[in-house]
Amino acid sequence: METDVNLPHAKTAHFLSQADYAELLGSAFTARLWRALPAALSGPVRDRLATWPGAPAEDLPANRIAAGLHALARDGRCPEITAAWPPGHGPLDRALRAAFRDHQDFLLPWLDHPPQTNEVARSGVLLGLVLILAARTGMPIELIEIGASAGLNLGLDGYSYDLGAAGIRKGNAVHIACDWRGAWPDPGTPLRIEARAGCDLAPIDPADRAMRERLIAWIWPDQTDRLARAEAALDAAAAAPWRVERAEAAAWLAGRLARPQPAGRLRVLMHSVMWQYLPEAARAGIGAAMAAAGARATADRPLGWVRMEGDGIRDSAALGLTLWPGGQTLRCGRAGWHGGWAQWQG
Template identity: 40%
Template sequence: MGDSAKRPKYEFVDINVSGKGAVRTAFANQVDYCEHNGAPITARIVAAIWAAIDAGLDNALARRIVEWQGPPLADALPLRVAGGIHALHLSGAEPALSPIYRGIGADDASIVGEAMRVYEAPLMPWLDGPPQTNEAGRSSNFVAAMLWLARKGLPPRFACLEIGSSAGINLMLDRYHYDLGGVEIGPDRTAMRFAPEWKGPPPPAEAIEIVSTRGCDVAPVDLTDPAQALRLRAYIWPEHTVRFERMEAAIRAAGERKPDLVKANAADFVEAELAKPQVQGTTRLLMHSIVWQYVPEEQQSRITEAMEAAGAKATTDRPLAWVSVEADRTVHRHMLKVRFWPGGDETTQLAWSHAHGADIDWIAG
């Protein structure tokens, strides 16, 4: 077992609660979340946004934040605003933000509040959709889960489907190399290499093959479009410099061969893909990371029903698996979980994982 039993606990926050009080709570929770995931600068930005509003900032942007109509935590409202602020810094539009992003002491609330006042109009569209935090490092979780599934006896040839693919960076996971607790997998000549800090026993050392990848997003991002690529960069937490390097590598990889990515909502996509014939001797695998909270409840239900119905028909030579990396905000960590059919209908947690794949605490044995 890993050290998950020793992890500090935090006050439970219902991510589906809405209202002004929920907005304040969402910002406070996001600050805690960032601090516990190695993102002190992002924590400063999020704290400064709310501090500026608390100090009296009153314009259309501030009012829209305070009067948010949906559940602010599930909608990642604080990170929507923080992404817009980061874009102002990355583009050089607001030099006054530089001390914060350089980690220098400053009057954060005053600086961020002024940016929210001056750039009210360009910041407003950042509230229109959730962050698209496409991070290649999360693919280490998916590959580790495939190794575990192969050890369980599922065919080690995987046809992968992903919802909430954003720019499709994780759809290129077969092009990356992984060192997972000493278990090496993937091509040697590769766009990226991942060696997350590994805790616990290594995953099973199995030979696997990713035969196909296909994904969807309600607003897919074209990595070859500079403007769209800038938007993705803005959602990267500035402390995590390696993520910018990975983004550049992903842009190059997409330029060589774009990922198979379609515009569709998650439920429509899953239902349509599950209706297609499955090749014998392959494991059809649905995967997603840090996206479930953005999927409307009606679509969550449809996906679950579709997966369970397809699972009931799955056979040993045409099995179905469901792998997810999603947040547990009671510990500010992420759980790598899996279900598979036939034989593994109950959800199994394989690991605790960092939001961006920096470390994996393997608890599956």
Template identity: 40%
Template sequence: MTLEDAFLDQARSNRALGSPFTARVLSLAATRLVPGNPVADRMRGWQGDIGSRGASLPLRFLGGLHALVLTGDCPELAACYPPNPRPDDATLAAALDTALGRHQPTLMRWLDLPPQTNEVRRAAVMIAAAHWLAVHFGLSRFVASELGASAGLNLMWDRFRLDLACGIFGPRASGVRLDPEWRGPCLPEADIEVIDRRGVDIAPLNPHDPDDALRLTSYLWSDQPWRIERTRAAIEIAEADVDKGDAGDWLARRLATEHPGAIHLVTHTVAWQYFPENTCQTCLDAFAEAGARATRDAPLARLSMEGDTRRGEGAPIELTIWPGGRTHKLGRVDFHGRWVDWKPPADPRRKT
């Protein structure tokens, strides 16, 4: 895939995800990243998959541009971004050229790391899976772990309010309100208590550090201000610890401790694709080893929301539970949590 193709492909995805402005930015950028510019040259020389299933270079670049807007460092670009009036293509292209010419250090920094949106609406799937598991096992206490946790916002899923037509799940007073289009049966009622929460990331962010908070919000799209508002609300209540390290080694240590009377729920959402192959294998080995020790009184569950080959149809929701190691396909979810097509097994109390 060429750099231009990667940008145009991401533009199509952004448009499908309800962000026509960032789609325009990516489409125009595809024609501005000419050889000779250090930022363009770095991306052109990138090794490996540069598209959405790999390094996601277009999203890294887009995040750097938005950071320049949020800080006001590039007023020419900020004048083109929402909520300002929509510029014509020539004006927007000129602003992109200014950013590429005058703000290369910022754009280079944003190329260093994969996007870390901590998309809060994905937590709807975590809430749903937790309620299903609580009824399935007859347990209300949870240990929450997340791989690729970034700033740990979604480790706070039990503190978010999920509003469905059939009912409200989670604390009603929560400042973080999730209201996806829900397709499928309502969730089973369950009392949820998270007794321990922790995550891991190769480059964790501190949501209460201004620079890290900027990185988080920069990956959110400027013509979707409600995503930024929801993320900032989640930052207000964030208190989960996120360790810096390799997900595989961390998971092996994390799963070594047993928690009788609690369900250990390990989640990863749009993170697995960024892990090196050896990290993925170490994680799988850790799941297998811990799963062999799991009991009905101390079960283990792995919830994944990762992309597959069905482009444009969101991500599959898969839940593997131990003892037994059975994988349940729970439907699909929009990558930004706008909708959830919830299709769990008919009876969550069915034995493994």
């Protein structure tokens, strides 16, 4: 196709919609970037985006190219982009033209990968869900995460938390602020995680610098608190004994659930902001695996499922959990996408 044709209207609308979303979540730079990109795109990257075959709202191609540009800025091989990126203030339009003129080969592969933020601040929300199950069962936990990326949220029991009016929970050097509101769980509930495991289609080894950079690139560049927190959590994960396995979620989970479960231990599946990226067959497979395992659950070998996922309401994620035996499902409230707040309901 001709490289001087603007993006189709629907594709441009996706970038503008994402810009509004970034503004809502406090990233003025990312909003400005997404508004500038439709006019600045050129070459094979623009051609790929102009003919994107899937649903932009699900595949998030705007996020993919933004992550590629962030990686390029951090890499330093395009001085114009590095100068325009926070904390710099170089001219953005000129920087984007230079990036698409000279670095197509660097940027194109970023369009092949779905977003992978592994936002560790979501641990402030996931902690609450896990504490609800811990309080109900009084048992130590085997924690299983799908879409685990670098496994940062698998370490949720070790972090330090400022939970607003709910109080604090002391831990390691990873500090997470999550404003708990409403009928929150008791943050002082004893929590003992005896085993952990995670899988991801493209797992990140937190001890590998190149992989760490790939993960950091997905974080909006003007949100320095998120960047610093991610670096601290990656350091903690690098020192941890667990690593995330490379696997497709449904098949991996079925195998994990088939393993013997010690009496007196609660087995918990956890995931956050990843369900939308799964094909329907994978969602069905996960649901079937959990239903089958739930049917086998007993009072001394219970099964839990905690989730923080989208439900069509744009400004926040829904919080839910299910506990077997019995399969009781609770709607636990809502939370900000990046984990900054949680509105709990009893």
